[in-house]
Amino acid sequence: MFTYDQIAEILSHFSTAGRFAGFTPIDEGHINNTFKVEYRVGERSIYHLLQQINTDVFKNPDELMANVDRVTAFLRDKIIAEGGDPERETLYCKPADNGKKYVLDEKGKAWRLYNFVGDSFSYNSIDSPEVFFKAGKAFGRFQQQLADFPSEKLYETIPDFHNTAKRYANLMNAVKNNRSGRAANVEREITFAHERRDETYLLLGKTLTGELPLRVTHNDTKLNNVLFDRATGEPVCIVDLDTVMPGLSLYDFGDAIRFGANTAAEDERDLSKVSLDLNLYEQYVRGFLTTAGDSLSPAEVETMPLSAKLMTLECGMRFLTDYIDGDVYFRVAYPDHNLDRCHTQFALVADMERKFAEMREISQRAYEEIVK
Numbered sequence: 001m002f003t004y005d006q007i008a009e010i011l012s013h014f015s016t017a018g019r020f021a022g023f024t025p026i027d028e029g030h031i032n033n034t035f036k037v038e039y040r041v042g043e044r045s046i047y048h049l050l051q052q053i054n055t056d057v058f059k060n061p062d063e064l065m066a067n068v069d070r071v072t073a074f075l076r077d078k079i080i081a082e083g084g085d086p087e088r089e090t091l092y093c094k095p096a097d098n099g100k101k102y103v104l105d106e107k108g109k110a111w112r113l114y115n116f117v118g119d120s121f122s123y124n125s126i127d128s129p130e131v132f133f134k135a136g137k138a139f140g141r142f143q144q145q146l147a148d149f150p151s152e153k154l155y156e157t158i159p160d161f162h163n164t165a166k167r168y169a170n171l172m173n174a175v176k177n178n179r180s181g182r183a184a185n186v187e188r189e190i191t192f193a194h195e196r197r198d199e200t201y202l203l204l205g206k207t208l209t210g211e212l213p214l215r216v217t218h219n220d221t222k223l224n225n226v227l228f229d230r231a232t233g234e235p236v237c238i239v240d241l242d243t244v245m246p247g248l249s250l251y252d253f254g255d256a257i258r259f260g261a262n263t264a265a266e267d268e269r270d271l272s273k274v275s276l277d278l279n280l281y282e283q284y285v286r287g288f289l290t291t292a293g294d295s296l297s298p299a300e301v302e303t304m305p306l307s308a309k310l311m312t313l314e315c316g317m318r319f320l321t322d323y324i325d326g327d328v329y330f331r332v333a334y335p336d337h338n339l340d341r342c343h344t345q346f347a348l349v350a351d352m353e354r355k356f357a358e359m360r361e362i363s364q365r366a367y368e369e370i371v372k
Ligand code: GN1
Pocket: 028, 029, 030, 031, 032, 057, 220, 240, 243, 266, 315
């Protein structure tokens, strides 16, 4: 998609040691385009992470990058104070020759250059329950590290990102506009969302009444946004900071369960493979409580199962909306990709509904044992 010369041109605006030697696309994420770029310094190779920001999604790169810069600088200080290695434990953006932390190419697309955390890897699915426990600890720690971050300094990079009721309204709008002519194919799916319409207000409602506190949260806690250290197998760095903004701890909790405790991939076509793994649910709860537990209120713990369900419903509705809109938001690999993703999410919601009482029991018990 991009040529060597195009990438070299973009990189020429960042001052980096060595000579640009090549790039490989990293096929993760549904939004931005990411590349590992190699520089040669004498006999040695050093690497950076180059990213083209999707400005259709992140419409204001100045605000987006101000957020990333503030959050990473804050994390850096925390990590140094804790005796950690800031080069590996947080991302940070390199300055460009325009004085900003990103450049625009000739088509007006925004690019940024991150440090590359070497000798690390991420999981797209869980190979042992312990991995998910560690992921829970890592996202809980991230939230703790940002607990005293001045949230008024953050822009809302995507307004109403986890406003589930708004996501439902967007779906209904998409159905009404039927831009792709696909709405008639998905009546069953629309009904599924419609039947849960009243629930889409619940998290928001509890926020408005003050039952759930606003914090600084990551908001995109997919398992593959945790980098693990190759040598130790321990989490080393949280990535994908574009949606760090004020939110609920439960957005982070619920979204992590949605992705990681599903026994199938997000786009699995055989729905008989989709289910909520209660053991994985428990592992994550326990990991998350180990690091974030002290600051969580009983109401937050009580709402954990609901948040898992609502984050899954929300994501399914977003995939469905995009399918009806004609695949304009999420990157798709084939025509029905968004619909397949919607199906897995809704199947998972249905399974969570069946297992709701058990989920509740698990989080309450873990809270009693770990925090109280
Ligand atoms: C998008 O690009 P990626 O995979 O990190 C999306 C998330 C969704 C996720 C679903 C900015 O994240 O909200 O949960 O896809 N990010 C944005 O896999 O919309």
